[in-house]
Amino acid sequence: MYLNIDNISKSFQRQDEQQLKALENINLEINEGEFISLLGPSGCGKSTLLSIMAGLSKPTSGSVRLENNIITEPGPDKSMVFQEPALFPWMSVKENVTFPLRKNFSKKEQEAKAAEYLKMVHLSQFAENYPHELSGGMQQRVAIARALAMDSGLLLMDEPFGALDEQTRQVLQDEVEKIWLDTKKTIVFVTHSIREAIKLSDRVIIMSARPGTVISDFRVNLNRPRQQKDMAALEEDVMAILKTEIENVMKEELQYAGSR
Amino acid sequence: MPVVVKRILFFVALILIWQGIFLLGIWPESMIPGPLTVAETIIAGFVDMTLVYDIVASFRHLLIGLAVSLVIGTLLGVLLAKVKTADETLGTMILALQSVPSIVWVPLAIIWFGFTEASIIFVVIIGGTFVMTMNMRIGIKNVAPIYLQAARTMGSKGMDLFMKVVVPASIPHAVTGVRLAWAFSWRALMAGEMLSTGPGLGYTLSYASDFNNMSLVIGIIIIIGVIGSIVDQLIFQRIEHKVLKRWGMEEAA
Ligand SMILES: Nc1ncnc2c1ncn2[C@@H]1O[C@H](COP(=O)(O)OP(=O)(O)OP(=O)(O)O)[C@@H](O)[C@H]1O
Numbered sequence: 001m002y003l004n005i006d007n008i009s010k011s012f013q014r015q016d017e018q019q020l021k022a023l024e025n026i027n028l029e030i031n032e033g034e035f036i037s038l039l040g041p042s043g044c045g046k047s048t049l050l051s052i053m054a055g056l057s058k059p060t061s062g063s064v065r066l067e068n069n070i071i072t073e074p075g076p077d078k079s080m081v082f083q084e085p086a087l088f089p090w091m092s093v094k095e096n097v098t099f100p101l102r103k104n105f106s107k108k109e110q111e112a113k114a115a116e117y118l119k120m121v122h123l124s125q126f127a128e129n130y131p132h133e134l135s136g137g138m139q140q141r142v143a144i145a146r147a148l149a150m151d152s153g154l155l156l157m158d159e160p161f162g163a164l165d166e167q168t169r170q171v172l173q174d175e176v177e178k179i180w181l182d183t184k185k186t187i188v189f190v191t192h193s194i195r196e197a198i199k200l201s202d203r204v205i206i207m208s209a210r211p212g213t214v215i216s217d218f219r220v221n222l223n224r225p226r227q228q229k230d231m232a233a234l235e236e237d238v239m240a241i242l243k244t245e246i247e248n249v250m251k252e253e254l255q256y257a258g259s260r
Numbered sequence: 261m262p263v264v265v266k267r268i269l270f271f272v273a274l275i276l277i278w279q280g281i282f283l284l285g286i287w288p289e290s291m292i293p294g295p296l297t298v299a300e301t302i303i304a305g306f307v308d309m310t311l312v313y314d315i316v317a318s319f320r321h322l323l324i325g326l327a328v329s330l331v332i333g334t335l336l337g338v339l340l341a342k343v344k345t346a347d348e349t350l351g352t353m354i355l356a357l358q359s360v361p362s363i364v365w366v367p368l369a370i371i372w373f374g375f376t377e378a379s380i381i382f383v384v385i386i387g388g389t390f391v392m393t394m395n396m397r398i399g400i401k402n403v404a405p406i407y408l409q410a411a412r413t414m415g416s417k418g419m420d421l422f423m424k425v426v427v428p429a430s431i432p433h434a435v436t437g438v439r440l441a442w443a444f445s446w447r448a449l450m451a452g453e454m455l456s457t458g459p460g461l462g463y464t465l466s467y468a469s470d471f472n473n474m475s476l477v478i479g480i481i482i483i484i485g486v487i488g489s490i491v492d493q494l495i496f497q498r499i500e501h502k503v504l505k506r507w508g509m510e511e512a513a
């Protein structure tokens with residue numbers, strides 16, 4: 001699925017009646033089957049942008065088109081892994097994973113899919129457990145399994161591996177890459193790890209500090225699976241740009257704190 | 261020391277003090293009967309079945325009334341949570357009604373239904389309905405937005421979203437509502453029964469008072485308290501605890 005983000009801005013009403021500009025004039029074209037990563041300082045509007053793409057919130061101006069249709073509501077054609085696990089606590093792990101499959105699959109198919117994707121995130125043993133019995137990282141893996149099981153054309157992932165240890169993270173990166181290579185779905189992936197972004201994506205988008213704008217759009221032309229040594233140069237470039245942005249955030253905060 | 265032991269010691273001490281005061285003989289036995297007399301009265305009541313009939317009758321009133329109040333309360337709660345205008349009008353009235361003590365409804369019930377069981381059940385229904393309504397309302401209004409968002413990205417909407425996500429997400433509040441509705445109905449039941457023509461614990465209580473049967477009065481007060489706390493602790497607090505744990509709202513014990 002291809003995606004056009006046309007000049008969107010998003011403001012939030014703040015408690016003190018002022019407007020908080022989260023996103024400003026974002027333009028992006030995401031091609032069919034592209035793997036895109038969003039990088040940017042904390043609070044720059046990555047989650048906000050993702051939730052607009054998911055149809056969960058509306059941009060203040062501009063629009064997002066999916067296959068040329070303006071996105072107005074969420075739906076199973078675009079699945080999302082949220083920054084927090086967002087599992088239903090009253091359902092077992094398995095029931096959480098089969099929740100989006102209820103309408104289109106028989107009981108047997110649902111079981112099979114749940115088993116397949118839980119195995120992929122190494123949680124087969126926990127199918128009958130409830131979310132509160134799992135650690136934060138385990139819950140996040142269930143959420144990943146749930147989104148992957150939906151097998152939708154557009155997959156939005158908000159820091160999906162943020163809560164995981166390095167090894168598990170690498171295993172899941174490989175799984176997601178494999179799924180992407182097999183299915184050629186379009187993936188928009190938010191991360192704070194430069195290495196992860198470069199390892200997985202066709203394009204790395206860097207956003208500025210608030211209000212979030214697109215400041216660079218790197219194409220990553222390395223052969224997969226990508227090797228550490230090939231990625232190093234690009235990593236440094238991205239690091240340099242991000243560093244300035246993160247410093248800007250800190251400077252702004254210092255100024256604000258100093259002015260009171 | 262385990263809690264159970266502490267509690268037993270406390271009640272033993274209380275009964276000993278009571279017996280002590282009784283033995284001092286400051287007040288006549290018709291005002292302060294001894295614990296043994298009260299125990300004998302209770303046992304006699306169970307042996308000749310009068311207290312058993314009372315308890316059965318009370319529970320019948322309670323269960324019918326509570327069931328009706330839970331149904332009405334749930335429906336009203338959903339209405340208030342979903343329809344803003346209803347919340348702004350009917351909601352304020354229910355909030356006001358909730359602060360009216362249930363005994364206030366007894367005279368009204370007697371005029372409408374006479375000295376019948378219907379009167380008692382009516383008071384019980386009123387007693388439980390409003391607190392259930394308010395809890396159900398809060399439960400539905402406070403469903404974490406992230407659940408709704410997640411469900412919507414998975415293609416759930418309308419009735420499916422309501423039944424599969426909103427309702428289960430509000431169960432912790434609903435359970436609290438049921439527990440409070442039970443407690444309020446139990447109080448209302450006693451108010452209603454005291455002005456009835458029996459049978460029922462409340463009726464026998466006021467009857468005993470009319471005949472200056474102080475040991476029966478105290479005996480029934482004890483029975484009412486014991487039943488109330490047993491139902492609350494053995495049934496409702498356990499269910500509530502289990503639900504809160506499952507819903508991840510309470511640390512595992
Ligand atoms: N519902 C909301 N109401 C008001 N302000 C909001 C809301 N959601 C986000 N914001 C603001 O918008 C800005 C961007 O938030 P967002 O969550 O998109 O950042 P982010 O880039 O995902 O950050 P992080 O990397 O820390 O997850 C923040 O300044 C935040 O305070």
Ligand SMILES: [Mg+2]
Pocket residue numbers: 046047048083158
């Ligand atoms: Mg975020």
